[in-house]
């Protein structure tokens with residue numbers, strides 16, 4: 199399976215570590231080629247690196263960017279993402295007010311879905327996992343569980359297999375609208391973290 203991760207930050211590194219463990223073909227994309235290259239070299243000799251400007255290829259595209267950047271990049275590259283499985287991991291939080299950015303009755307994932315061409319599968323996953331828990335593979339002695347929401351059952355199964363093969367547990371939490379709950383729960387965890 200050819201997997202692309204867009205974003206060479208903390209989550210790009212964490213998810214990339216797992217994808218390499220599962221021996222997937224992995225390409226790291228970033229807006230700067232150097233940053234993508236540095237992470238690719240950290241992850242392993244078989245990992246490719248490319249600037250976003252080169253265009254995105256892969257079967258499963260994991261967008262490891264802040265919410266606003268996810269919207270920006272998905273919108274700009276929508277044609278290249280057509281027909282692929284696109285994974286949104288973002289927590290759409292306004293860090294000034296600690297409120298969710300998407301309008302009531304929607305979620306970041308559903309707003310991003312509106313930017314993609316028909317026939318593209320969007321999945322919400324990883325937003326409720328801290329980067330370190332993905333790298334460690336465990337939380338409080340139990341396997342780290344990745345909660346996965348989406349409307350395309352086949353695409354969801356593909357991601358669940360990828361997650362499980364990488365050494366993590368996967369839980370199907372329902373349709374894409376379940377991202378509303380995933381994002382709310384993550385917001386509460388973020389608030390707790392900032393209040394400590």
Ligand SMILES: NC(=O)c1ccc[n+]([C@@H]2O[C@H](COP(=O)([O-])OP(=O)(O)OC[C@H]3O[C@@H](n4cnc5c(N)ncnc54)[C@H](OP(=O)(O)O)[C@@H]3O)[C@@H](O)[C@H]2O)c1
Pocket residue numbers: 205206207208209210228229230233262263264265266267270271287288289290324325326327328329330
């Ligand atoms: N960290 C966690 O534990 C965690 C857990 C769950 C979910 N998440 C979600 O995962 C996503 C990534 O978080 P992170 O912790 O990996 O953040 P991060 O370490 O700050 O990395 C963010 C990456 O996004 C890139 N970026 C920012 N704005 C961009 C733009 N406009 N266009 C292209 N690239 C852009 C950054 O590139 P530059 O370095 O060039 O700015 C950087 O590579 C966020 O949506 C976050 O809510 C994070």
